[in-house]
Amino acid sequence: MIEQLDKQYVLHTYARNYVNFKKGINSTLFDENDKDYIDFTSGIGVVSVGHGNKEVAEVICNQAQNITHISNLFAIEPQAKLGEKIAKLSNMDVATFFSNSGAEANEGAIKIARKYGETKFDNKRYKVITLENSFHGRTITTVKATGQSSMHTPNFAPYPDGFSYDNKIDDIYNSIDNETVAVMIELVQGEGGVQPFKKEDIQELAKFLKEQGILLIIDEVQTGAYRTGEFLACNLYDIEPDIITMAKGLGGGVPIGAVITKHKNIFEPGDHGSTFGGNYLSTAAANKVLDILDQYKDSGTLDEAIISFGNKLTEFFEKYQDIFTAEVGLGLMRGLRVKDSDTLSKIISNSFEEGLLVLKAGKNTLRLLPPLTISKEEMDEGFKRLDNALSKIN
Numbered sequence: 001m002i003e004q005l006d007k008q009y010v011l012h013t014y015a016r017n018y019v020n021f022k023k024g025i026n027s028t029l030f031d032e033n034d035k036d037y038i039d040f041t042s043g044i045g046v047v048s049v050g051h052g053n054k055e056v057a058e059v060i061c062n063q064a065q066n067i068t069h070i071s072n073l074f075a076i077e078p079q080a081k082l083g084e085k086i087a088k089l090s091n092m093d094v095a096t097f098f099s100n101s102g103a104e105a106n107e108g109a110i111k112i113a114r115k116y117g118e119t120k121f122d123n124k125r126y127k128v129i130t131l132e133n134s135f136h137g138r139t140i141t142t143v144k145a146t147g148q149s150s151m152h153t154p155n156f157a158p159y160p161d162g163f164s165y166d167n168k169i170d171d172i173y174n175s176i177d178n179e180t181v182a183v184m185i186e187l188v189q190g191e192g193g194v195q196p197f198k199k200e201d202i203q204e205l206a207k208f209l210k211e212q213g214i215l216l217i218i219d220e221v222q223t224g225a226y227r228t229g230e231f232l233a234c235n236l237y238d239i240e241p242d243i244i245t246m247a248k249g250l251g252g253g254v255p256i257g258a259v260i261t262k263h264k265n266i267f268e269p270g271d272h273g274s275t276f277g278g279n280y281l282s283t284a285a286a287n288k289v290l291d292i293l294d295q296y297k298d299s300g301t302l303d304e305a306i307i308s309f310g311n312k313l314t315e316f317f318e319k320y321q322d323i324f325t326a327e328v329g330l331g332l333m334r335g336l337r338v339k340d341s342d343t344l345s346k347i348i349s350n351s352f353e354e355g356l357l358v359l360k361a362g363k364n365t366l367r368l369l370p371p372l373t374i375s376k377e378e379m380d381e382g383f384k385r386l387d388n389a390l391s392k393i394n
């Protein structure tokens with residue numbers, strides 16, 4: 001039924017799996033036949049506080065019974081409080097523009113960079129350097145900002161000018177010219193293969209760009225909201241970039257994005273906007289999500305989960321050396337490189353049959369992004385199912 005409706009009435013932009021999930025409790029999902037699945041994907045890094053989180057649900061219900069939306073023509077209390085919370089948790093002197101998604105947040109960041117490039121230099125600077133293996137979104141501009149050449153299909157051309165791509169962090173230094181206004185990177189490339197960069201390399205780049213007056217934009221759409229174990233990956237890398245973008249885990253499932261910057265006066269009224277961005281519903285939910293995660297971090301529960309998950313992965317990496325070639329990632333954003341992409345596809349389908357949801361990243365990375373609130377029991381059960389899935393390879 002769901003398959004037929006979906007095929008007939010929804011545009012086919014995804015290669016879909018037709019399981020019909022009806023209910024979720026933390027990291028466990030139940031389909032229409034009550035079969036349970038352990039979720040090591042959290043809806044691609046979104047459901048940071050788990051499925052069916054009662055505390056977030058209560059905040060959403062209360063907010064929905066009062067005001068869901070006015071418009072950004074009026075001050076919105078939970079939005080202002082969320083901006084304050086982001087500044088405090090990031091430990092940076094920043095202000096935020098709220099959007100509805102990661103791509104939109106990156107669009108906002110690029111707009112700030114372009115205006116900075118227009119107003120702060122003698123000549124117009126507009127070029128943004130990104131990395132070849134990056135992913136920054138699906139709008140026309142963020143597709144162009146994304147370095148993976150497979151994304152720049154002629155179908156959607158012409159694309160906006162002003163983007164170029166480097167293979168490695170080290171290459172960026174030589175690509176900068178007098179029209180370069182910003183460098184935009186992820187600190188752990190998510191879609192590109194769960195690939196973290198070296199802290200020293202990033203710190204050196206941040207220092208160099210600051211000296212040159214070139215903006216550093218860190219795309220934390222996937223790494224933000226405690227995914228790497230700190231509120232921001234920037235906190236882990238100990239850098240203070242000019243602009244940070246967030247989305248995914250920030251709302252725990254309610255759509256929200258954020259453009260966070262220390263350049264508080266570049267945008268003026270009329271420069272940017274969004275009808276829905278930062279409305280009562282999404283910001284009320286995100287405030288609660290951050291309170292829950294902040295408490296998880298403070299109590300040590302998040303760090304314990306990260307250690308247990310990491311230990312399990314190392315065990316699997318050592319046990320299945322014929323399948324895995326490397327262990328990658330940080331925090332609860334982890335991956336195992338698989339010897340080839342066919343084997344990875346088999347692992348994903350075997351896992352699904354065993355009742356475990358896992359993801360692919362890049363060509364051959366098994367990507368694991370569990371809810372940050374995953375319980376020890378769910379973790380153990382998930383890895384038991386992964387073991388069963390892997391034992392059926394070959």
Ligand SMILES: Cc1ncc(COP(=O)(O)O)c(C=O)c1O
Nearest residue numbers: 101102103135136137190221222
């Ligand atoms: C690093 C990064 N940037 C941007 C995006 C785009 O976010 P959205 O799908 O919310 O537009 C993603 C999504 O996977 C991402 O991982």
